[in-house]
Amino acid sequence: xxxxxxxxxxxxxxxxxxxxxxxxxxxxxxxxxxxxxxxxxxxxxxxxxxxxxxxxxxxxxxxxxxxxxxxxxxxxxxxxxxxxxxxxxxxxxxxxxxxxxxxxxxxxxxxxxxxxxxxxxxxxxxxxxxxxxxxxxxxxxxxxxxxxxxxxxxxxxxxxxxxxxxxxxxxxxxxxxxxxxxxxxxxxxxxxxxxxxxxxxxxxxxxxxxxxxxxxxxxxxxxxxxxxxxxxxxxxxxxxxxxxxxxxxxxxxxxxxxxxxxxxxxxxxxxxxxxxxxxxxxxxxxxxxxxxxxxxxxxxxxxxxxxxxxxxxxxxxxxxxxxxxxxxxxxxxxxxxxxxxxxxxxxxxxxxxxxx
Amino acid sequence: xxxxxxxxxxxxxxxxxxxxxxxxxxxxxxxxxxxxxxxxxxxxxxxxxxxxxxxxxxxxxxxxxxxxxxxxxxxxxxxxxxxxxxxxxxxxxxxxxxxxxxxxxxxxxxxxxxxxxxxxxxxxxxxxxxxxxxxxxxxxxxxxxxxxxxxxxxxxxxxxxxxxxxxxxxxxxxxxxxxxxxxxxxxxxxxxxxxxxxxxxxxxxxxxxxxxxxxxxxxxxxxxxxxxxxxxxxxxxxxxxxxxxxxxxxxxxxxxxxxxxxxxxxxxxxxxxxxxxxxxxxxxxxxxxxxx
Numbered sequence: 001x002x003x004x005x006x007x008x009x010x011x012x013x014x015x016x017x018x019x020x021x022x023x024x025x026x027x028x029x030x031x032x033x034x035x036x037x038x039x040x041x042x043x044x045x046x047x048x049x050x051x052x053x054x055x056x057x058x059x060x061x062x063x064x065x066x067x068x069x070x071x072x073x074x075x076x077x078x079x080x081x082x083x084x085x086x087x088x089x090x091x092x093x094x095x096x097x098x099x100x101x102x103x104x105x106x107x108x109x110x111x112x113x114x115x116x117x118x119x120x121x122x123x124x125x126x127x128x129x130x131x132x133x134x135x136x137x138x139x140x141x142x143x144x145x146x147x148x149x150x151x152x153x154x155x156x157x158x159x160x161x162x163x164x165x166x167x168x169x170x171x172x173x174x175x176x177x178x179x180x181x182x183x184x185x186x187x188x189x190x191x192x193x194x195x196x197x198x199x200x201x202x203x204x205x206x207x208x209x210x211x212x213x214x215x216x217x218x219x220x221x222x223x224x225x226x227x228x229x230x231x232x233x234x235x236x237x238x239x240x241x242x243x244x245x246x247x248x249x250x251x252x253x254x255x256x257x258x259x260x261x262x263x264x265x266x267x268x269x270x271x272x273x274x275x276x277x278x279x280x281x282x283x284x285x286x287x288x289x290x291x292x293x294x295x296x297x298x299x300x301x302x303x304x305x306x307x308x309x310x311x312x313x314x315x316x317x318x319x320x321x322x323x324x325x326x327x328x329x330x331x332x333x334x335x336x337x338x339x340x341x342x343x344x345x346x347x348x349x350x351x352x353x354x355x356x
Numbered sequence: 357x358x359x360x361x362x363x364x365x366x367x368x369x370x371x372x373x374x375x376x377x378x379x380x381x382x383x384x385x386x387x388x389x390x391x392x393x394x395x396x397x398x399x400x401x402x403x404x405x406x407x408x409x410x411x412x413x414x415x416x417x418x419x420x421x422x423x424x425x426x427x428x429x430x431x432x433x434x435x436x437x438x439x440x441x442x443x444x445x446x447x448x449x450x451x452x453x454x455x456x457x458x459x460x461x462x463x464x465x466x467x468x469x470x471x472x473x474x475x476x477x478x479x480x481x482x483x484x485x486x487x488x489x490x491x492x493x494x495x496x497x498x499x500x501x502x503x504x505x506x507x508x509x510x511x512x513x514x515x516x517x518x519x520x521x522x523x524x525x526x527x528x529x530x531x532x533x534x535x536x537x538x539x540x541x542x543x544x545x546x547x548x549x550x551x552x553x554x555x556x557x558x559x560x561x562x563x564x565x566x567x568x569x570x571x572x573x574x575x576x577x578x579x580x581x582x583x584x585x586x587x588x589x590x591x592x593x594x595x596x597x598x599x600x601x602x603x604x605x606x607x608x609x610x611x612x613x614x615x616x617x618x619x620x621x622x623x624x625x626x627x628x629x630x631x632x633x634x635x636x637x638x639x640x641x642x643x644x645x646x647x648x
Contacts, residue, residue: 078449125632131448132391132591136583137632140625147622260580264456271453320464327457331450332442 020200036189044181052177054293059184060246062285065269066195066278067238072267073276074199075231076211077126081138082266084145085236087258089115089243094162094253095155104167104174108187108244115240116233118145123232127225130214142260149255161254164247180249187245191238196278198234207231211276265292268323272330274337283338291326295319363613364606369498371605373564376505377578378585378597379512380556386529386592387549390440391448393455395557396579397462402428402558403565403575404466411478424562425555432554436547444546459576466572474569501563508559509598512552516594525549529592584624588631590641599639 013019023029043055068082092111096102102110122141126134149156156162166175167183174180198204206227209217218224247253265288273284299319334341377399384392405427409420439458443451516522527535528545536542561575568574585604589596604624612620637643 072449078452125629128636129632132452133587133632133636135391135452136587137629139580139583140628140632143622143625144629147619151618264460267449267453267456271450275447275449317464317467321461321468322464324457324460324462324464328439328454328461331454331457332439335446335450 022196022200039185040182044178049177052181054289056177056181056184056249058286058289059181059188060242060249061266061269061289062282063188063191063245064239064242065266065273065281065285066191067235067242068266069270069273069275069278069281070195070198070207070238071231071235073270073274073281074204074211075207075228076214077123077228077231078131078135079138079232079235080135080260080263080267081122081142081145082235082239083258083260083262083264084142085115085119085239086243086246086262086266087149087255088118088145088236089240090247090253090258091149091156091162091243092240093244093247094164097164097167097248098162104169104248108241108248111244111247112237112241115243116237119232119236119239120229123229123236126228126232139260142263146255146259149258156255159255161252163252166251167248174248184245184249187241191241192278192282195238199278203227203230268327270337271327272337274339277337277339279342280337280339283342287338291323292319295322359613363609365498367606367609368602369502369567369605370609371602372502372505373560373567373578373601374581374585374605375598375601376501376508376556376560376563378582378589378601379509379594380553380560381582381586382589382592382594382597383549383553383556385586386594387525388440388528388546390455391452392553393452393579394435394458394462395553395582396576397459397466398428398431398554398557399561399564399579400466400572400575401431401462401561402554403561403570404470404572405558406562406565407470407475407477407570411475417478421562424558428554428558429551432551433547435554436550440546440550441543444543459579463572463576470572472572474571474574475565476569477566497563497566501566504559504563508556512556512594521545521548581624584628584631587628587638590638593638593640596638596640 023032044052047055064082064086068079071077071079071082089111092114093107096107096110097104122138122145125137129137150159152158166173167180168174169183172179174183199208206217206222209220209222210224210227210231214224269284269288270281271284272287273282274280296319330337377395380398381392381395384390384395402424406420406424409415409423410417413420415423435458439454440451443454516526524535524540524545525548527538527540528542532542535545564575564578581604585600586597587600588603589598589600604627607623607627608620611623631638
């Protein structure tokens with residue numbers, strides 16, 4: 001057996017392979033294993049229905065957030081339409097399962113592929129556009145897709161939406177939160193694994209080169225348009241996949257959740273979590289979902305203790321205010337997000353209690 | 357034919373509103389290259405400030421109007437100083453996200469204070485402003501807002517063309533390092549452009565409030581409609597913003613009148629995508645030439 005690896009006191013990488021390594025030490029690998037065991041064996045059995053619902057929501061949103069981080073954080077193409085792509089995935093899954101009768105296992109990846117196609121269509125303006133202009137083009141795609149969700153009643157059921165029968169895999173019913181938990185987190189682990197490794201391939205390096213300077217990247221022989229489209233496709237695939245899981249989990253979908261607000265939430269997740277960091281996207285998702293749950297509980301609580309003051313109308317918008325405040329404060333004081341906080345925290349404990 | 361004229365007039369007046377809203381937006385973009393998502397929020401703040409001063413504090417209309425302009429002017433300074441200045445030189449997405457965060461904050465705060473109902477200003481426009489021409493009728497508010505808009509557009513044109521601060525602003529927009537080297541106080545120019553933009557936003561918020569009633573959702577929603585307008589006109593062109601506003605306003609009303617009312621909300625964005633594909637820098641926008 002080879003010797004365990006510990007942290008060196010500096011950067012002593014000698015090969016490119018060492019530079020690319022995911023786990024710097026064997027403890028990293030070990031803690032990942034412990035984390036996965038905790039996640040799959042302990043969490044679903046100790047948490048009550050409400051906690052499980054929140055954890056499931058985090059899992060679904062985290063998949064889409066990772067996809068958005070691949071696009072914004074790694075490729076540098078700002079998208080304000082991620083919420084709508086998430087909706088495209090949800091609607092495709094719903095339509096595939098109700099109208100075409102596809103089973104869960106086929107409908108979900110297929111929904112992801114359909115969304116990837118839609119994402120590529122709306123990604124085509126990136127041939128000529130960059131930065132602000134692309135950002136506005138994706139904003140337009142958000143509104144156009146939203147309009148299609150509401151108006152194409154024959155396919156999407158209009159404002160009434162579609163209800164979906166409970167999913168099942170190999171005869172196991174996925175109607176309960178706990179059964180669905182395993183599906184969500186299996187997909188989550190798989191998608192995270194893919195994303196982390198994608199960044200280490202030539203595709204990932206091309207994405208990063210495009211983010212850092214697209215003209216220099218083109219000069220180095222990267223066909224930037226193809227790679228930009230690929231980034232849009234991959235990111236939309238993640239969004240569509242997550243959206244499909246969301247549709248099956250909620251069992252009925254309406255156009256409302258997929259508005260501009262959701263897109264803003266996704267961007268908030270990856271900004272707060274940390275741009276260009278896969279764990280960061282997960283941290284950000286946890287932060288946003290927990291924050292929004294806490295805020296809605298607080299508003300509920302305040303409404304219950306003071307129904308006479310007419311709290312129902314006046315307190316609810318404070319939620320939005322706190323939400324905006326969190327985004328603004330993070331951007332001003334910790335622009336690299338929670339991933340950076342985590343890194344700083346970890347490295348100060350690395351040699352604890354004998355640091356230097 | 358009457359229907360046609362009514363549509364043209366509605367379209368022109370709506371377009372004029374968009375143009376007013378786009379004006380402040382272009383101002384910020386032109387001098388500091390910040391894409392301001394909080395613009396709708398600034399408009400709403402202006403509209404509500406005027407509401408508080410005119411309807412609740414019962415000040416005379418002119419005093420209330422002046423105080424609103426002064427208030428939003430200082431608000432622009434404050435926003436630039438505390439939120440935008442720490443981000444000078446940061447990545448684009450962070451600045452965009454910051455203005456989005458500001459927008460959510462402002463909207464939440466206004467909803468908290470004023471609720472989601474439609475408020476309205478006291479009636480202060482003289483009846484004589486209503487304009488009749490055969491069967492076509494133009495309500496007084498449109499005439500008044502048109503007059504206010506033209507006055508302010510004239511003032512700003514004058515300001516940019518002849519005043520020293522206006523020239524500084526143009527120089528910063530043109531070439532920031534060169535302006536700095538010539539002794540232009542760039543940070544002050546940024547602050548001033550935010551202050552002026554907040555002022556213009558407040559004005560367009562008031563006009564919008566007079567026409568449609570004051571509602572947080574509605575006014576802040578217009579802030580997003582500004583994007584098709586400025587993209588069509590060119591992000592950094594004031595003349596383009598006006599023309600773009602009028603074109604988008606007409607387009608919306610013609611779509612609603614002749615094709616389908618439901619399509620009205622989304623047609624500007626479809627137009628936006630088409631413009632971006634054909635002519636990305638808009639009608640009058642400056643084409644950016646990049647060199648590695």
